[in-house]
Amino acid sequence: MKHDRSWIAVITALFVLLGVIYSLVTPIFEASDELWHYPVVKHLADGRGLPVQQPGVETLWQQEGSQPPAYYALAALATAWIRTDDLPEVRWLNPMANTGQPLAAGNKNLVIHTQREAFPWQGTALAVHLIRLLSVLLCASAVCLTYLLALEIAPRRRDLALAAAALVAFNPMFLFISGSVNNDNLIVPLATLILWLVVRTLREGWLSNGRAVLLGVLLGAAALTKLSGLALLPLTAAVLLVVAARRRAWGALFRWGAIIGVSVIAVAGWWYLRNWRIYGDPTGLNAMLDIAGRRPAPFAFHRLRSEFEGFRLSFWGVVGGFDVIAPRLIYWFYDLLAVAGLVGWGAWLVRRRGGLRSPAAERLLVLAVWVLLVLVALIRWTAQTYASQGRLAFPAIGAIAILISFGLAGWLPRRWQGRGLAAVSVVLFLLAAAIPFAVIRPAYARPPILTEADVPPTVQRSDTLHGGVLRLLGYELPQQSVHPGETVPVTLYWQLAAPTDRNLAVYVHLLGRGGEPVGQVNSYPGVGVYPLSLLKPGDVLRDTYRAPVVVTATAPSLLRVDVGLFDFADPARIGQPVAGAAGEEASGMIGAVRLLPHAAPSGVPQTPRFDLGGQAALVGYEFPQAAVQPGDTLPVTLFWQAQARMADDYQVFVHLMGPDGQAIAQGDKSPLDGDWPTSAWEPGQTFRDVYRITVPDGLAPGAYELRAGLYRLADVTRLPVQGPEGRVADSAIILGQALVR
Numbered sequence: 001m002k003h004d005r006s007w008i009a010v011i012t013a014l015f016v017l018l019g020v021i022y023s024l025v026t027p028i029f030e031a032s033d034e035l036w037h038y039p040v041v042k043h044l045a046d047g048r049g050l051p052v053q054q055p056g057v058e059t060l061w062q063q064e065g066s067q068p069p070a071y072y073a074l075a076a077l078a079t080a081w082i083r084t085d086d087l088p089e090v091r092w093l094n095p096m097a098n099t100g101q102p103l104a105a106g107n108k109n110l111v112i113h114t115q116r117e118a119f120p121w122q123g124t125a126l127a128v129h130l131i132r133l134l135s136v137l138l139c140a141s142a143v144c145l146t147y148l149l150a151l152e153i154a155p156r157r158r159d160l161a162l163a164a165a166a167l168v169a170f171n172p173m174f175l176f177i178s179g180s181v182n183n184d185n186l187i188v189p190l191a192t193l194i195l196w197l198v199v200r201t202l203r204e205g206w207l208s209n210g211r212a213v214l215l216g217v218l219l220g221a222a223a224l225t226k227l228s229g230l231a232l233l234p235l236t237a238a239v240l241l242v243v244a245a246r247r248r249a250w251g252a253l254f255r256w257g258a259i260i261g262v263s264v265i266a267v268a269g270w271w272y273l274r275n276w277r278i279y280g281d282p283t284g285l286n287a288m289l290d291i292a293g294r295r296p297a298p299f300a301f302h303r304l305r306s307e308f309e310g311f312r313l314s315f316w317g318v319v320g321g322f323d324v325i326a327p328r329l330i331y332w333f334y335d336l337l338a339v340a341g342l343v344g345w346g347a348w349l350v351r352r353r354g355g356l357r358s359p360a361a362e363r364l365l366v367l368a369v370w371v372l373l374v375l376v377a378l379i380r381w382t383a384q385t386y387a388s389q390g391r392l393a394f395p396a397i398g399a400i401a402i403l404i405s406f407g408l409a410g411w412l413p414r415r416w417q418g419r420g421l422a423a424v425s426v427v428l429f430l431l432a433a434a435i436p437f438a439v440i441r442p443a444y445a446r447p448p449i450l451t452e453a454d455v456p457p458t459v460q461r462s463d464t465l466h467g468g469v470l471r472l473l474g475y476e477l478p479q480q481s482v483h484p485g486e487t488v489p490v491t492l493y494w495q496l497a498a499p500t501d502r503n504l505a506v507y508v509h510l511l512g513r514g515g516e517p518v519g520q521v522n523s524y525p526g527v528g529v530y531p532l533s534l535l536k537p538g539d540v541l542r543d544t545y546r547a548p549v550v551v552t553a554t555a556p557s558l559l560r561v562d563v564g565l566f567d568f569a570d571p572a573r574i575g576q577p578v579a580g581a582a583g584e585e586a587s588g589m590i591g592a593v594r595l596l597p598h599a600a601p602s603g604v605p606q607t608p609r610f611d612l613g614g615q616a617a618l619v620g621y622e623f624p625q626a627a628v629q630p631g632d633t634l635p636v637t638l639f640w641q642a643q644a645r646m647a648d649d650y651q652v653f654v655h656l657m658g659p660d661g662q663a664i665a666q667g668d669k670s671p672l673d674g675d676w677p678t679s680a681w682e683p684g685q686t687f688r689d690v691y692r693i694t695v696p697d698g699l700a701p702g703a704y705e706l707r708a709g710l711y712r713l714a715d716v717t718r719l720p721v722q723g724p725e726g727r728v729a730d731s732a733i734i735l736g737q738a739l740v741r
Helices: 002-025 034-045 062-066 070-079 123-153 158-169 172-178 184-204 209-223 227-247 250-279 285-292 301-306 308-316 328-351 359-384 390-409 414-444
Strands: 460-466 470-476 487-496 505-511 517-523 540-548 557-566 589-595 610-612 616-622 633-642 650-657 663-666 686-694 702-712 732-740
Touching: 002 123, 002 158, 002 172, 002 414, 034 062, 034 070, 034 123, 062 285, 070 123, 070 184, 123 158, 123 172, 123 184, 123 359, 123 390, 158 172, 158 390, 158 414, 172 184, 172 308, 172 390, 172 414, 184 209, 184 227, 184 359, 184 390, 209 227, 209 250, 227 250, 227 359, 227 390, 308 328, 308 390, 328 390, 328 414, 359 390, 390 414, 460 589, 470 557, 470 589, 487 505, 487 517, 487 557, 505 540, 517 557, 616 702, 633 650, 633 702, 650 686, 650 732, 663 686
Parallel strands: none
Antiparallel strands: 460 470, 470 487, 487 540, 505 517, 505 557, 517 540, 557 589, 610 616, 616 633, 633 686, 650 663, 650 702, 702 732
């Protein structure tokens, strides 16, 4: 027994160590909702009382001001002695953060980080780190309580209890939240402690008056910490009803209910009465929803299913502003663990003497009901606002861990269960220890400051000055072609040319067919971490942006890349002027990549095939108007296919020929109106292009020949044509005849 207690001490100590590491590696205000949780603490610490929520009025705490205040009051008590007037400077928001977009590259930082956060901490930084440490210690108690709760289920199975504690202690998301300012860090230990008392009461079959008072105070504290704590009330009532029914002690049940009810009201009643008086709603949920944002349409079950992946991943670890994820393989391991635990739970119960009727099964049922209550409450909340995050199930994390650990044991023979669960615990620890350094720290790492000499000689050189302050030294477009829905990597080498306090932002625009915007990235330099005011003249940054191409972009086309600066504070978002090396007006266009379709065009007509110099082929054509009149426009559709990469850009000609063999009308142009020049054609790719010929006024009725082909614009040299006999003339394809009436 002493040996087992040593192991729970080791697990708890490792949790505290990892929790501190997570809290130190995660920059201030980058943890989930910490941006809004901490201002509530400061409001209380400054002696300004509880926040009053007013929808439509911008506040630093946003919807978190509607939360019950116990955690915030505790944190305020611990930090009231610290002067935190520097909060506005430390809480410098990144307006282009990719919040809730884990697949987006860069701009993971919700705030801009400066030397104000450096050690030794002062002001707001000191207060936040102190609250984070307090939170880690609170959650360490939840680890120990999970162990004790598991022993209430199966007193002789300390191996299962240790595994359950390890499942809680080494959950990366739980570690991340525990090392942050978040009211989950009080509700989790409170809920686990209450579960322990409830299950012990069920095991002992009685509740003393003193324990009833304690239980009532704890239930009141939970209700004063987070609204999910209210779900503990019906669970407690149900267990006490079972205990009283077995002894037919209805008087005791009434007494317990009175003691617990009075205790809950004494601790938390004032809060719900206050909400009723201010908002007309005891929970304050309506005010919270008005600020957080309601779902625009009635919630449907299929939406829940579509959001389940985010819920599942974020139970184990989607950190930051729901925008930093670990490699997928890690989540597969956690998924396997959860499924194995769920399925194995049945096997464990079957092996137990008495099966579902055994005392252990009865106590496990209490935990399962608690998990179900938390999930139902979460679904109800998610049905009203966007909140599909797995961490919101953490009030039940102890119960979930116990159910999984007991289930994992069901897969193994009794003599191997201890070793097997210990091996799983070691793997969990190693994964949890790696994530701060392999996932979190790289997400917020600042790119190095370079010098002009560090710019590789292989980059495409540029010398354009943007906004009079930032010089583009060069760029790289490493990817030559993309498809709709993919991303275009663009690497820019910026140099600050002059000091400035204007924090202009960088834009990278992708312009597709007809100059239509089909993708963009907006960011401060350094992929979000270096506003211009933090740089010195001469500093060089290597920025790689990944601009996503919208799935509806028309292909094929050249994607022209346009870069520049704009003022994010300007509602018009007008780009800053660009100057060339000699000060002349210049453009921000730096190059282009090919946008290729996912599939060949459908409906290619079955016509003869024509080869043009081994470089291109006409694989189909059509002109549906068999007869036209003078002044009409005759559309001619050609289906081209590249046979080889072409170095030159050729024009397409489509001519209406007169009886003397001279062109009397034409529709010459660059392919796709210049958006798909022949130098961009991808070998094997087929595309459709439409050309329009205006029939001259006064043209005599008759049959006129239509010809097409390719020619070099510089010297009007045509590509030679090979095709069926009688269908080629003068290096041109004879498409057929148009009848003019």
